[in-house]
Amino acid sequence: MLFEGLMNAMQWQVILMIIIGSVIGISIGSLPGLTAVMGVALILPVTFGMDPVAGILLLVGVYFGAVYGGSLTAILINTPGTPSSAATAIDGFALTKKGYAHKALTISTLSSTIGGILSVIVLIIIAPQMASFALKFSAPESFALAVFGLSIISSIAGKTLIKGLIAGALGLMVATIGLDPIAGFARFTGGNENLINGIDLVPVMIGLFAASEAFTSIGDLFSAKRAKVVIEKTKLKWEEFRMLILTILRSAGIGTFIGMIPGAGGDITAFVAYNEAKRFSKDKRQFGEGDLKGIAAPEAANNSVTGGAMIPLLTLGIPGDAVTAVLLGALMVQGIQPGPMLFETNGSIVYTLFVGMLIANMIILLFGLMGIRLFTKILLIPKSVLMPIILVLCTVGAFAINNNFFDVIVMLIAGIIGYFMKRYEFPVSPVILGFILGPMLESNFSRSLVLSQGDYSIFFTRPITLVLLSLAFLTLFAPLLKRKVIKLKEDYI
Amino acid sequence: MNFLSNYFYFFCLGVLLLVVGCSGEESTSASKEGVSSFPEKPVTLIVPSAAGGGTDATARALADATEDHLGESIGVENKEGGSGAIGMTQGANATPDGYTVSMVFVELTMLNHLGMSELTSDQFKPLGLVNLDPAALTVSADAPYDTVEEFIKYAEEHPGEVKVGNAGTGSIWHIAAESLAKETGIKLNHVPFEGAAPAVTSLMGGHVDAVTVSPAEVLPQVEAGDLKTLGVMSKDRSNIMEDVPTFEEEGVDVTPVGTWRGLVVPKDTPDEVAGKLEDAFLKGAEEEEFTEFMKNNGLGLEIKSSDEFQQFMNKESEFYGEIISDLDLGSNE
Numbered sequence: 001m002l003f004e005g006l007m008n009a010m011q012w013q014v015i016l017m018i019i020i021g022s023v024i025g026i027s028i029g030s031l032p033g034l035t036a037v038m039g040v041a042l043i044l045p046v047t048f049g050m051d052p053v054a055g056i057l058l059l060v061g062v063y064f065g066a067v068y069g070g071s072l073t074a075i076l077i078n079t080p081g082t083p084s085s086a087a088t089a090i091d092g093f094a095l096t097k098k099g100y101a102h103k104a105l106t107i108s109t110l111s112s113t114i115g116g117i118l119s120v121i122v123l124i125i126i127a128p129q130m131a132s133f134a135l136k137f138s139a140p141e142s143f144a145l146a147v148f149g150l151s152i153i154s155s156i157a158g159k160t161l162i163k164g165l166i167a168g169a170l171g172l173m174v175a176t177i178g179l180d181p182i183a184g185f186a187r188f189t190g191g192n193e194n195l196i197n198g199i200d201l202v203p204v205m206i207g208l209f210a211a212s213e214a215f216t217s218i219g220d221l222f223s224a225k226r227a228k229v230v231i232e233k234t235k236l237k238w239e240e241f242r243m244l245i246l247t248i249l250r251s252a253g254i255g256t257f258i259g260m261i262p263g264a265g266g267d268i269t270a271f272v273a274y275n276e277a278k279r280f281s282k283d284k285r286q287f288g289e290g291d292l293k294g295i296a297a298p299e300a301a302n303n304s305v306t307g308g309a310m311i312p313l314l315t316l317g318i319p320g321d322a323v324t325a326v327l328l329g330a331l332m333v334q335g336i337q338p339g340p341m342l343f344e345t346n347g348s349i350v351y352t353l354f355v356g357m358l359i360a361n362m363i364i365l366l367f368g369l370m371g372i373r374l375f376t377k378i379l380l381i382p383k384s385v386l387m388p389i390i391l392v393l394c395t396v397g398a399f400a401i402n403n404n405f406f407d408v409i410v411m412l413i414a415g416i417i418g419y420f421m422k423r424y425e426f427p428v429s430p431v432i433l434g435f436i437l438g439p440m441l442e443s444n445f446s447r448s449l450v451l452s453q454g455d456y457s458i459f460f461t462r463p464i465t466l467v468l469l470s471l472a473f474l475t476l477f478a479p480l481l482k483r484k485v486i487k488l489k490e491d492y493i
Numbered sequence: 494m495n496f497l498s499n500y501f502y503f504f505c506l507g508v509l510l511l512v513v514g515c516s517g518e519e520s521t522s523a524s525k526e527g528v529s530s531f532p533e534k535p536v537t538l539i540v541p542s543a544a545g546g547g548t549d550a551t552a553r554a555l556a557d558a559t560e561d562h563l564g565e566s567i568g569v570e571n572k573e574g575g576s577g578a579i580g581m582t583q584g585a586n587a588t589p590d591g592y593t594v595s596m597v598f599v600e601l602t603m604l605n606h607l608g609m610s611e612l613t614s615d616q617f618k619p620l621g622l623v624n625l626d627p628a629a630l631t632v633s634a635d636a637p638y639d640t641v642e643e644f645i646k647y648a649e650e651h652p653g654e655v656k657v658g659n660a661g662t663g664s665i666w667h668i669a670a671e672s673l674a675k676e677t678g679i680k681l682n683h684v685p686f687e688g689a690a691p692a693v694t695s696l697m698g699g700h701v702d703a704v705t706v707s708p709a710e711v712l713p714q715v716e717a718g719d720l721k722t723l724g725v726m727s728k729d730r731s732n733i734m735e736d737v738p739t740f741e742e743e744g745v746d747v748t749p750v751g752t753w754r755g756l757v758v759p760k761d762t763p764d765e766v767a768g769k770l771e772d773a774f775l776k777g778a779e780e781e782e783f784t785e786f787m788k789n790n791g792l793g794l795e796i797k798s799s800d801e802f803q804q805f806m807n808k809e810s811e812f813y814g815e816i817i818s819d820l821d822l823g824s825n826e
Contacts, residue, residue, distance in 0.1 A: 048557055135694065135697050135699075138695060139695075178579075179578060182661075183662055196579065197583055262691060262694055263691070316694070316697065318690060319690070322571070325549065328550075329549065329569070332553070332554070332786070333557055337713060337790070338713075339717065340713060340717030341716060443687065447684065447686070450683075450684050450685065451684055451700065451701075453682060
């Protein structure tokens with residue numbers, strides 16, 4: 001079957017479609033405001049007239065490329081192109097500021113493609129078994145995953161935990177605006193119809209990361225404090241890469257796993273992988289200041305989500321996130337009904353898709369490594385030219401999400417808030433994390449209690465829920481406990 | 494090196510000009526003058542439910558079949574949540590220029606009675622109806638009941654313990670389960686999800702005991718032998734599950750409950766524009782690729798013109814107003 005798939009995928013039309021898709025994907029992903037979902041949705045109509053395999057693989061190329069492309073700008077100019085890359089910006093941009101952009105991009109490219117390829121291999125080998133495990137995730141498990149996600153604030157908070165928690169709480173509060181996810185009542189909208197649907201994540205993210213960065217740079221232009229741009233030509237050494245292998249493997253595992261859980265996507269995954277890389281690292285001081293693992297972990301994880309998300313889609317006919325939902329539509333239009341019967345009715349197409357996914361990752365590796373020299377040139381553009389361009393892209397990106405000018409205002413307000421947060425050393429990533437996890441936390445909490453008819457024991461009598469909640473507790477309080485223990489030891493000595 | 498940085502500078506400038514150029518074009522065509530030349534830019538179709546469910550699939554297939562008749566592309570946008578209130582409210586509040594069309598479903602005629610939204614069908618101008626599907630009672634394949642009657646007997650013996658997943662509080666599938674419980678005198682535990690797809694996922698995982706969604710939404714899983722459908726809540730059997738009896742055949746008398754899907758634009762959309770859209774969508778609904786899609790996915794094809802759809806919605810609204818106050822769901826606060 002796999003061999004037949006290989007033969008089918010090795011046609012020049014198919015390969016060409018994957019190449020075109022990946023290049024479009026990388027470009028779309030790297031622009032702030034254009035996410036993987038939008039990219040796939042934009043290209044979708046083009047595929048209707050195509051041969052099913054070529055059409056679907058074009059979309060797969062766009063999807064994979066966009067997830068990778070989002071990290072380029074996260075690393076280079078602290079502007080995550082997609083929410084999945086928000087975690088990469090933390091250490092990626094720190095490395096760029098130190099002059100190691102070249103090395104950071106190399107690690108990002110290698111980790112991304114290794115993560116992507118591993119997840120596709122998991123998809124090929126044990127998709128049905130993995131899918132049945134994914135079904136064990138019910139409301140309490142999703143709630144626990146969201147709590148665990150929030151606990152990650154303690155590892156991305158930067159210098160002070162309190163400031164990180166305040167930022168996270170801000171994200172959670174903003175996420176409550178809009179209709180109640182369970183009962184459907186409008187909350188905190190102040191009668192403004194633009195707020196009925198809640199605030200969109202993307203304008204907030206663009207504002208907090210990109211616009212605030214532009215504002216800060218503009219401030220720097222007028223003060224004497226002008227940072228000198230350095231691009232060290234240091235290549236990634238084999239020794240350094242070897243140290244990352246374990247992190248990449250772990251993160252790919254986390255990514256594939258979370259990717260297949262319905263309702264959780266690349267954004268949460270990247271933060272979880274970052275947190276775990278830090279937990280397992282012996283020297284945690286470099287995290288946030290430019291640790292290579294801080295790039296390898298989220299990058300391997302957010303790209304391995306791609307294969308993971310395909311698992312419930314292809315084996316159960318259930319889309320786990322927005323991108324796979326668009327892909328489901330694409331498959332159905334082509335007359336392919338994903339689901340338990342897919343492997344029997346359309347086996348050869350499925351294996352051709354698998355091979356195509358592997359090829360898409362190889363192509364991204366090739367283009368990524370070839371493009372690094374070109375991508376880093378963006379740093380040579382004077383800030384006085386680059387920053388206005390970024391602001392224009394922010395505005396266009398925010399508008400493009402819903403073709404609504406209100407989102408541009410949201411982006412600008414978020415930018416101003418982000419500017420002051422950066423100025424007073426509040427980390428911005430926890431806001432995004434709280435914002436993403438808020439709705440997931442709330443609706444699954446209510447749903448769990450409906451399932452248990454109001455019995456709170458549902459949160460600690462289920463094994464997966466218990467493990468996740470314990471992990472969350474550990475993550476949040478471990479740094480505090482450790483400090484206590486060290487202090488006690490010092491007292492005794 | 495200098496050459497390269499110059500090159501990049503111009504490249505960025507080029508991208509910028511392109512972006513500005515594109516956005517300029519959009520803003521001119523959005524002006525009100527272009528009624529007769531409608532459509533001049535892609536049309537957005539708001540789908541008020543999660544991607545992957547029956548409504549989403551129908552919208553995407555219809556959009557695809559309609560594009561040729563409209564002469565512009567149609568982009569589907571999912572706005573799920575609040576039993577569809579989020580997406581439909583956005584659709585009702587969209588600029589009435591015809592560039593935002595909404596797919597609406599039966600919930601539109603229910604939300605107001607449920608006290609969940611100010612939204613009523615009067616806020617829209619209907620374009621046409623394309624689909625009608627009944628509720629079907631589906632359970633896990635290894636459940637201890639094989640018929641509707643056995644299910645009801647089990648629920649009578651275990652009052653309040655049987656968890657029935659629905660597509661959101663006050664959604665049609667919630668009403669279906671509520672009306673089933675009310676009319677047979679059983680007690681069920683109703684669990685809301687954000688659409689039918691997550692409810693079916695939960696049934697697959699054994700977290701709920703039954704769902705009352707349409708046959709199409711469970712068909713792949715039923716065919717694979719993971720789930721079984723006990724009965725459909727309609728007058729006639731479903732054409733995709735011909736061996737599944739209706740509730741009436743099983744001797745359980747319940748009011749037929751089902752969903753329908755149609756297309757609307759905001760009330761103030763010019764008639765000329767609405768007429769063009771109605772033409773395009775109804776032609777699209779008759780395209781072979783769409784009827785094939787409906788058949789392949791087990792969706793009931795039912796085409797009504799703008800006027801018929803208006804009358805149908807009025808009747809439905811009256812009908813659900815009665816059911817909801819009977820079931821005492823209107824006090825849902």
